[in-house]
Amino acid sequence: MKVKERAMTKETDPPVARLRAVEKAYVEPERGDAVPVLRGVDFEIRAGQSAAVVGPSGCGKSTLLNVLGTLDQVDAGEVELLGREATGLGPAELAELRARGIGFIFQLHHLLPQLTVMENVLLPALAAAAGDAREGAEQRAVELLESVGLAERASWKPARLSGGERQRAAVVRALINQPRLLLADEPTGALDARNADRLTDLLLELPRRHGVALVMVTHHRGQAGKLDRVMEMRDGKLVQLNGEGSSAPAAAGATDATTEEAISQQA
Ligand SMILES: Nc1ncnc2c1ncn2[C@@H]1O[C@H](COP(=O)(O)OP(=O)(O)OP(=O)(O)O)[C@@H](O)[C@H]1O
Numbered sequence: 001m002k003v004k005e006r007a008m009t010k011e012t013d014p015p016v017a018r019l020r021a022v023e024k025a026y027v028e029p030e031r032g033d034a035v036p037v038l039r040g041v042d043f044e045i046r047a048g049q050s051a052a053v054v055g056p057s058g059c060g061k062s063t064l065l066n067v068l069g070t071l072d073q074v075d076a077g078e079v080e081l082l083g084r085e086a087t088g089l090g091p092a093e094l095a096e097l098r099a100r101g102i103g104f105i106f107q108l109h110h111l112l113p114q115l116t117v118m119e120n121v122l123l124p125a126l127a128a129a130a131g132d133a134r135e136g137a138e139q140r141a142v143e144l145l146e147s148v149g150l151a152e153r154a155s156w157k158p159a160r161l162s163g164g165e166r167q168r169a170a171v172v173r174a175l176i177n178q179p180r181l182l183l184a185d186e187p188t189g190a191l192d193a194r195n196a197d198r199l200t201d202l203l204l205e206l207p208r209r210h211g212v213a214l215v216m217v218t219h220h221r222g223q224a225g226k227l228d229r230v231m232e233m234r235d236g237k238l239v240q241l242n243g244e245g246s247s248a249p250a251a252a253g254a255t256d257a258t259t260e261e262a263i264s265q266q267a
């Protein structure tokens with residue numbers, strides 16, 4: 001995939017994202033009670049790493065991603081993103097941090113029906129301030145759409161796309177600003193096993209080859225197992241299930257053949 005190459009992680013680099021003792025509750029609308037969702041979450045991810053988040057429906061996985069992406073405020077604890085303490089930033093600074101550094105693939109893909117695929121994937125580039133992110137966005141969009149097999153769909157509206165094609169368009173939109181942190185909420189949820197595999201392989205190319213930090217929520221243990229670490233949300237806390245100490249990214253190139261194959265098969 002044509003995303004700017006980045007140097008791989010160094011242990012001395014600050015984490016791309018870090019949560020410390022994060023707590024978050026929602027107010028139950030009828031009785032007004034606070035319902036705790038995150039009850040002291042600690043999490044850290046560095047450049048070139050991937051982490052899967054699993055757990056039953058309603059356990060707080062999307063909430064966790066929203067907090068990591070600064071779309072949701074925390075009640076207590078610390079959120080550090082791209083080397084900055086996010087908890088003290090105002091809305092404009094947070095918007096800029098998101099636009100420049102964070103890519104989202106939402107649980108529902110949220111493509112705008114009135115826009116074409118090309119217009120949809122270019123939206124985050126328009127949201128970013130002039131500069132790096134905006135420069136070359138159209139060229140990147142063309143290359144990224146090509147790499148996920150959607151070049152010929154660029155002028156189509158989402159309604160004409162299959163579920164898998166929409167997911168792939170959402171992936172391109174998430175990557176258009178070359179984020180350092182990619183947050184993917186059940187990106188393979190609507191796909192059959194074969195296409196789910198392909199999309200996961202496509203996403204894993206980002207940490208492995210481009211130094212992006214990837215956090216992916218999934219219900220598929222098979223997909224989760226492909227990532228460096230699998231974390232489970234349990235009683236409002238994150239518990240690591242596997243990958244103890246696997247902080248080093250997989251050797252660059254280790255999965256290139258499969259990924260290239262997956263991409264070309266999607267064309
Ligand atoms: N904006 C909100 N207001 C009130 N409660 C909310 C809000 N968002 C989420 N919740 C509640 O917080 C809990 C966690 O929701 P969340 O969406 O994080 O779960 P999830 O693990 O992503 O579930 P799923 O696997 O079904 O997507 C749920 O009980 C949900 O009802």
Ligand SMILES: [Mg+2]
Pocket residue numbers: 061062063107185
């Ligand atoms: Mg969810």
